[in-house]
Amino acid sequence: MSEPKIIAIANQKGGVGKTTSTLNLGAALADARHRTILIDLDPQGNASTGLGIDTERREITSYDLLGGQAELTQAALSTDVDNLRIVPSTPDLSSADIDFSRSTDRTRLLRKVLRNGADADIVLIDCPPALGLLTVNAMVAADAVLVPLQAEFYALEGLSQLLLTVRQIRQSANPNLRVNGVLLTMSDSRNNLSQQVEADARATLGDLVYRTTIPRNVRVSEAPSHGKPVVHYDPASKGGVAYQAFAKEFMQRLSLSTQREAVNG
DSSP: OOOOEEEEEOOSSSSSSHHHHHHHHHHHHHHTTOOEEEEEOOTTOHHHHHTTOOGGGOSSOHHHHHHTSSOHHHHOEEOSSTTEEEEOOOGGGGGHHHHTTTOTTTTSHHHHHHTTOOSSSEEEEEOOSSSSHHHHHHHHHOSEEEEEEESSTTHHHHHHHHHHHHHHHHHHTOTTOEEEEEEEEEEOTTOHHHHHHHHHHHHHHGGGEEEEEEEOOHHHHHGGGGTSOHHHHOTTSHHHHHHHHHHHHHHHHHHHHHHHHHHHO
16 A cells, blocks of 8 residues: 655644635545545644534544544544545644653654555645644654645744744654645735735745635635535635645646655655
8 A cells, every 4th residue: 555645734823724725625636536534633623624524423533543542544534525534623632732742752643643554645634723742743744744824914924933843843853844835825916915925925935835826715714614615615716716726736746746756766
């Protein structure tokens, strides 16, 4: 069984479209027939809710995965999207930093589970809005980090801290970790500040920034209350079209990086 590509979706700042981007990327990958598992590593459980997983169904969770009480095959639940499964979360995860702090391998808990073989092509990890133990576990387990970045003032300042964390993890625990890219979200073409942030991000980060940007769109906001990603709730909406375009770009980028690894390996 070949190992899946593992992508951590992370930003320590909340409200930047991280979970929304994870859900829509996961659904679009699944629609393209990539067997996809989404791991909800956020105690708020918004990714689980956004795929219609009621709290009663969350008997085995990502907390059990970290604690070694469950294997990935046991924890991953089917969703209404073909080829897409999710390991749900509950508020139990809030205490993970304390509960697992004494474990000698506390930063490698998730890596041990995921590197033990996963029946999937791609694993997406929705990280909490913090650079604590949960996000570190995701980065130590991952091949790459995808960073959703809201087009707003101070966005790049927060990004520098995240990139520093990636560098530290590369040096200490996961030398193969890469930054997959930066996705600009909640963009407003009528807003001068939004345009300036995008220009600054592209000038500073170059090709690291995805060509596709995700616009502010009411259909994107409505979709989670229906338990669906917007690419299924309203695929023709501005947000739905943008996320489909992003997913295609993501797949191209992942394919290119895989080819480079084959050449370099």
